[in-house]
Amino acid sequence: MLQIIDISKPTEEIHDQLFKASTEQGFLFVKGHGISQTHIDNLFNLSAQFFDLDESIKSKYPIKNNVGYTSLTQEQLDPRKTKDFKEAYNFGPVNSSSGEIPIENHPEIFQKYEEIITKTNLYLFQVAKILFNHLRQSILKLNSYHL
Numbered sequence: 486m487l488q489i490i491d492i493s494k495p496t497e498e499i500h501d502q503l504f505k506a507s508t509e510q511g512f513l514f515v516k517g518h519g520i521s522q523t524h525i526d527n528l529f530n531l532s533a534q535f536f537d538l539d540e541s542i543k544s545k546y547p548i549k550n551n552v553g554y555t556s557l558t559q560e561q562l563d564p565r566k567t568k569d570f571k572e573a574y575n576f577g578p579v580n581s582s583s584g585e586i587p588i589e590n591h592p593e594i595f596q597k598y599e600e601i602i603t604k605t606n607l608y609l610f611q612v613a614k615i616l617f618n619h620l621r622q623s624i625l626k627l628n629s630y631h632l
Contacts, residue, residue, distance in 0.1 A: 487506075487510060487514055488502055488505070488506050488510070488513075489514040490503060490506060490516070491515070492515045492517050492518060492615050492616065493518075493519075494517070497622075500619050500620075500622045503619045503620055507620065515612070519612075520612070524601070524605070524608070528605060531598055531601065534594055535594050535595070536572055536574075538594065540556070543572075543574075543592070544556065546574070546591065548573075550577075551577065552575050552578065552590075554572070554574050555574070556572060557570060558570060576591065576602060579606050583603070583607075584603040584604065584607035586603070588602070
């Protein structure tokens with residue numbers, strides 16, 4: 486079963502959970518991140534609006550340098566399996582200080598919601614800092630066993 490890790494308190498247990506999930510699961514589910522459920526719901530609604538658009542609109546923004554739209558079955562992360570049944574839209578480049586992106590380079594639907602996208606980027610940078618700090622502590626602990 487996938488772990489959901491509460492990152493709100495820096496404890497040794499969290500460090501161990503993050504390290505284990507990172508090395509065994511390859512990704513994380515976290516709670517205690519400080520992002521409101523309303524904000525998350527707004528993002529899901531915006532995402533649904535974009536992915537409900539006609540393919541001809543979405544395909545005007547093909548992925549390049551990890552920014553843009555990836556259509557269904559466009560990617561195949563594991564060459565031993567079938568192509569990935571997912572769509573994605575990656576924003577960028579992101580200013581790490583302000584959370585802003587060059588919004589004019591993205592679909593109109595996202596231009597209308599520039600504020601929520603900027604706020605989301607800032608939230609994600611905050612969560613990344615928390616995760617990196619926890620993982621750094623885990624690595625320091627691991628290194629201490631081998632010194």
